[in-house]
Every structure is written in structure tokens, then in C-alpha cells.
Amino acid sequence: MNFKEHLKRYLSESEINNLISSLTNERTHFLILNTNKMNKEQFKKEFPNIKEFALIDNAFSYDDNEYHFGKNYYFDNGVYYIMDSASMLVSNSLDYIDGENVLDMCAAPGGKSIIACLKNRNINLLSNDLSYQRALILSSNIEKMGFGNVTITSTDLSRHIGQFNKTFDHIILDAPCSGSAMFRKLEEMEKDWTYEKVLKCQNTQRILIENAYLMLKEGGSMVYSTCSFSYEEDEEIILEFLKNHDDVHIVKLEDNPQFFHSKELPEAIHLFPSLFNGEGQFFCVLKKDGISLKEEKYKGFTRDFEKIKDSYDLNFASDELINNTNLYCFNNRFNLKGISTLRNGLFVGEINKNIFKPSFHLAHYLSSNNSIILNDEERKMYLHGDTFNKLINKPNGFYVVSYNNINLGFVKNINNTLKNFYPKGLRH
Ligand SMILES: C[S@@+](CC[C@H](N)C(=O)[O-])C[C@H]1O[C@@H](n2cnc3c(N)ncnc32)[C@H](O)[C@@H]1O
Structure with missing residues (x-):
């Protein structure tokens, strides 16, 4: 089967033609600023013709004829990291909070790990890559960005699943793939494409996603991504995985007109250079049941x-x-x-x-239309800080009370007893 033929699994003739013709278009270059080293205003002042990338904080596109960002001491010292806009969106789709354990399973050269740390430096990140040579590059990228919260390993994690059983709050699985979405970056890759390679990668992806499942905590979430346009490596992997794990659900992400969704898996996002200013990418977020x-x-x-x-x-x-x-x-x-x-x-x-x-603040932000109206005597009790009874016929919980259409503050209703939340300093 040839490349064009195999895309018919999920794309129409015209979608395939648009996608293929976009692969030879001039590409836009992007970088993400390391705001721990330089603030956005200073960076924009030094490079006035860069353009902000609206979907990611502190990311910019630039003309590489004008700015040679790869040959600058800023680059060597981690002031920014050059990476594609599509790739940034993958790791950005997870919400990292302080103290969480995060695993980047196939991490080299480090783009997704860098985005995760730029979002939150207080996560415990384990960045792994099977290739030792590539992990060395990952390691030096983490070093120059100045992140101190990253452990870097080079191993086949399937040999260590027991060690990491249900350990991670988030997992980034940027799976090795046939790489069709990289065609316009690496022309030789196009020549290298075969359907057999797609199927071989699919096998690896099946193993990796099952491993990720075992290492993910209950309530945890993972992002699965490839830089392949193949249905076999994208939708098929996820649909099969969801079928095998009824405790995992796909998460609906914020949409954008530049994203493409297949009918078979509409919650997942395909980035096609024909629609999106960046390279090709497929990704979706999966959440394991639990808290x-x-x-x-x-x-x-x-x-x-x-x-x-x-x-x-x-x-x-x-x-x-x-x-x-x-x-x-x-x-x-x-x-x-x-x-x-x-x-x-x-x-x-x-x-x-x-x-x-x-x-x-919230009591005064809200409109008084839905507030509980106090009579004069109740108003006095409320402003005095008293708890009092009032038949309000509402479920237990917080409500704003008002007098003369002016919100006064919150009460907590417990079976028609209104507990007072008027600020102590204002009571009289
Ligand atoms: C798409 S690249 C990752 C790019 C990286 N996530 C980034 O954003 O910079 C896929 C990586 O998977 C690694 N890899 C291949 N098989 C692997 C395996 N079984 N376990 C871990 N890494 C693997 C490759 O060495 C390669 O670096």
C-alpha cells in the first residue's frame, strides 16, 4: 500500500490532497522562551519581528532568514528552546500541579519535558529514552534550561514496570512512529516510508501504551502522541486501548478551528499543516478513573x-x-x-x-438578583456577625444575603440556620 492509499482509512480524497500538497509548503519556525532566564518584554525588544503563538504562553514564531536562533549564545545557554508549535501543544495539554510525579516515556531530545517544566518547575519529572545517545542530548537540554527537578534515564521501561506501578500522576507518551508528519522536515523520511514500517511501529506503540497504563495512578492522565498521519498508529491504537480498559476515558480538549478530528475518534486532535501553522501531529488525553x-x-x-x-x-x-x-x-x-x-x-x-x-470579593462580584433578601432585623443580626435562623427553603450550602438589593456577604445555610461569613473587621 502506498502512503496516499493508506490515508483513505479516515480521510476523504480532497483532505488527502490538501494534506499532501501542504507538506511541501515553506514551514514556520517556532521557539519557546525560558522565562526563568529572560522575560518576554526583553525578548520582544531584542527580536522585534518575532510573533507570539497564541495557543502557548511565551511561544513565538520567527523567520529563520532574519533570526538565526540556533546559532546564538542564548540558544546554548537555554534562554529558549527551538521546537515546533504542534509539538508544544502535546505536553501543554496536561495540567501539572506542584509535587506531581510525571513521566515522559520517550523523551529525547526533550521538547515535551521542557514544556512540562516551563509550565510547572515543581513537578517530579522522570524523562526516559531508550536511546542512550539521544538521552545524552535530552540531558544536556535539561541542563542548559536550568531545571533541577528532572531525573533522566535511558532504559526499556517495560523491564521496570513493577518499580513504577501506578506511580505517575501524568504520563507523556510521545511514541516512536513512522514519522510521516515529519516529511517536509526530513525529505529522506518520505523515501523511507513503508506500510510495513507503520505496522511495526504500531506494535511498539501497543506495548508502550499498555506499559503507560500500568504506571499511571488511578485518577491520573496521559497524553498519547505521534508525528504520524497513519490511522493505524493514531486512532487504531487508542480505540483498541479504550476497548481493553473500561476504566480509561478520553478527555475532550479545548477545540480550535485549526484542529482536525476524525469521525472515529472526535476527541483526539490531528494537526495537519494544511489547516494548522506547524508540523503534523496527533494527540489525545486519556484519564484513568479515580481521583x-x-x-x-x-x-x-x-x-x-x-x-x-x-x-x-x-x-x-x-x-x-x-x-x-x-x-x-x-x-x-x-x-x-x-x-x-x-x-x-x-x-x-x-x-x-x-x-x-x-x-x-465574590459576594460583591455576584449580582444581587439571586441573593437571599434579609429584613431589617436580620440585616442587623448579619452585620453584627450573628448566626440566625431563617426559613429559606434552599438546599444546604453557601448563599449571598442582601438588603435593599445590596449584597452584604455570604452565609452558609445548614437546615435553615444561616452561619455568618461577614468579615470580622466589619462587624458592628
Ligand atoms: C518522537 S521521538 C520523541 C521526541 C520527544 N518526545 C521530544 O518532544 O523531544 C521518539 C523517541 O522514542 C524513543 N524510543 C523508541 N523506542 C522506545 C522505547 N521502547 N522506550 C523509550 N523510548 C523509546 C526514540 O529513541 C525517540 O527518541
């Missing part, structure tokens, strides 16, 4: 916070836990390094020992 570290951490507030969100019809774009206890939404992405910052967006509340306490 992840993040969910465990958020458990206390999730229930109460979700109820507030539901009753006020709120849709917060980004929730972020700061210092492990304070939850903020709508964070502005200004570079605030070294600047004393009092508030960054909406302070939603605190989480202490898994208990959520909504903030005064």
Missing part, C-alpha cells in the same frame, strides 16, 4: 464552589490556586515577577483543609 491529586486537593471546595457557580450561572474562564489556598479567577497574565501584587483578578475564596470559604 487525581488536583481533584483531591480541590475536593473540599469543588462541591460548594460548583453549587455557587450553578446557582449564579457563572462560567469562570480559568481557576487558579495561589499558594495552595487562595483561589483566583480571571487572572491577568501580566508579568508580575518581583512586583508586590495585592489582587490578580477575582479572589473567589480560600480552601483550608479541604473546606471552601467563599470570599467577600
Whole structure:
């Protein structure tokens, strides 16, 4: 079977033609800035013609005739890492939180590991590659980026599954593949393509994804990716894997008009150079049933916070836990390094020992339309800091109380007893 023929498994004639003709287009070059070494403003000032890549923080495209980023002492000293935009999206699709164990199974030369560390340097990352020679390059890339949280190994992990049984909160499985999505980078690879090679890679991928399953914690998630356009190495691997593991589910990721989805596995993302400005890539995120570290951490507030969100019809774009206890939404992405910052967006509340306490800020952010209306006597009791009874006919949980359409603060309803959350300093 030839290359074009084999794509008919999931693509129409016109999709195949568009894809193939895009493979010879001039490609765009990308890099990701190591903001631990240089801030974005300084970098943009030095290289004014670089363009921000909207889907990843601190990533840029550039014209390599104008900027020779590969031949610069910045490059040798880890101020940035040159990698393709498609490749960045793979590792960026996982959400890394402090203290999590992360495994990059086929890591060399290190792009996905670097993205993970740039997102969070406080993860425990194990980056492995079977090839010792390639692992040496990975090791030097981690060294020059200045990351101290990475263990680098070169082994066949299938021999050590027992050691790593259910150890990782996240796994990046960027599987070795037939590499058709690299065609326009490496012309020789096109000549090298055979259907037999696709099937051989498929076998390896089957083994690797099963190994990943064993090493993934319950509640953990993994991203599977290839730089192959072959259905056999992409959809088929995942569909077969999901069939064999009913405790794993595919996660729906944020969509973008530049992404292609097959009918057979619509949650997975194909990046085609015909639609997306970057190289080809396939990826999807799989989650093992159970409670992840993040969910465990958020458990206390999730229930109460979700109820507030539901009753006020709120849709917060980004929730972020700061210092492990304070939850903020709508964070502005200004570079605030070294600047004393009092508030960054909406302070939603605190989480202490898994208990959520909504903030005064949130009470004033919300509309008073859904608040519990207090009478004059109740208002006095509330402002005094008293707990009082009121028949409100609502489920237990947090509610905002108001007087004269002005929100005063939160109460927690427990069987019509309203526990007072008015700030202590304002009580009188
Ligand atoms: C697509 S490349 C990885 C690229 C890398 N993730 C990055 O972003 O820079 C695939 C890698 O898998 C490695 N590899 C092949 N078979 C492997 C195996 N059984 N276990 C671990 N690594 C393997 C290859 O040496 C190669 O470096």
C-alpha cells in the first residue's frame, strides 16, 4: 500500500490532497522562551519581528532568514528552546500541579519535558529514552534550561514496570512512529516510508501504551502522541486501548478551528499543516478513573464552589490556586515577577483543609438578583456577625444575603440556620 492509499482509512480524497500538497509548503519556525532566564518584554525588544503563538504562553514564531536562533549564545545557554508549535501543544495539554510525579516515556531530545517544566518547575519529572545517545542530548537540554527537578534515564521501561506501578500522576507518551508528519522536515523520511514500517511501529506503540497504563495512578492522565498521519498508529491504537480498559476515558480538549478530528475518534486532535501553522501531529488525553491529586486537593471546595457557580450561572474562564489556598479567577497574565501584587483578578475564596470559604470579593462580584433578601432585623443580626435562623427553603450550602438589593456577604445555610461569613473587621 502506498502512503496516499493508506490515508483513505479516515480521510476523504480532497483532505488527502490538501494534506499532501501542504507538506511541501515553506514551514514556520517556532521557539519557546525560558522565562526563568529572560522575560518576554526583553525578548520582544531584542527580536522585534518575532510573533507570539497564541495557543502557548511565551511561544513565538520567527523567520529563520532574519533570526538565526540556533546559532546564538542564548540558544546554548537555554534562554529558549527551538521546537515546533504542534509539538508544544502535546505536553501543554496536561495540567501539572506542584509535587506531581510525571513521566515522559520517550523523551529525547526533550521538547515535551521542557514544556512540562516551563509550565510547572515543581513537578517530579522522570524523562526516559531508550536511546542512550539521544538521552545524552535530552540531558544536556535539561541542563542548559536550568531545571533541577528532572531525573533522566535511558532504559526499556517495560523491564521496570513493577518499580513504577501506578506511580505517575501524568504520563507523556510521545511514541516512536513512522514519522510521516515529519516529511517536509526530513525529505529522506518520505523515501523511507513503508506500510510495513507503520505496522511495526504500531506494535511498539501497543506495548508502550499498555506499559503507560500500568504506571499511571488511578485518577491520573496521559497524553498519547505521534508525528504520524497513519490511522493505524493514531486512532487504531487508542480505540483498541479504550476497548481493553473500561476504566480509561478520553478527555475532550479545548477545540480550535485549526484542529482536525476524525469521525472515529472526535476527541483526539490531528494537526495537519494544511489547516494548522506547524508540523503534523496527533494527540489525545486519556484519564484513568479515580481521583487525581488536583481533584483531591480541590475536593473540599469543588462541591460548594460548583453549587455557587450553578446557582449564579457563572462560567469562570480559568481557576487558579495561589499558594495552595487562595483561589483566583480571571487572572491577568501580566508579568508580575518581583512586583508586590495585592489582587490578580477575582479572589473567589480560600480552601483550608479541604473546606471552601467563599470570599467577600465574590459576594460583591455576584449580582444581587439571586441573593437571599434579609429584613431589617436580620440585616442587623448579619452585620453584627450573628448566626440566625431563617426559613429559606434552599438546599444546604453557601448563599449571598442582601438588603435593599445590596449584597452584604455570604452565609452558609445548614437546615435553615444561616452561619455568618461577614468579615470580622466589619462587624458592628
Ligand atoms: C518522537 S521521538 C520523541 C521526541 C520527544 N518526545 C521530544 O518532544 O523531544 C521518539 C523517541 O522514542 C524513543 N524510543 C523508541 N523506542 C522506545 C522505547 N521502547 N522506550 C523509550 N523510548 C523509546 C526514540 O529513541 C525517540 O527518541
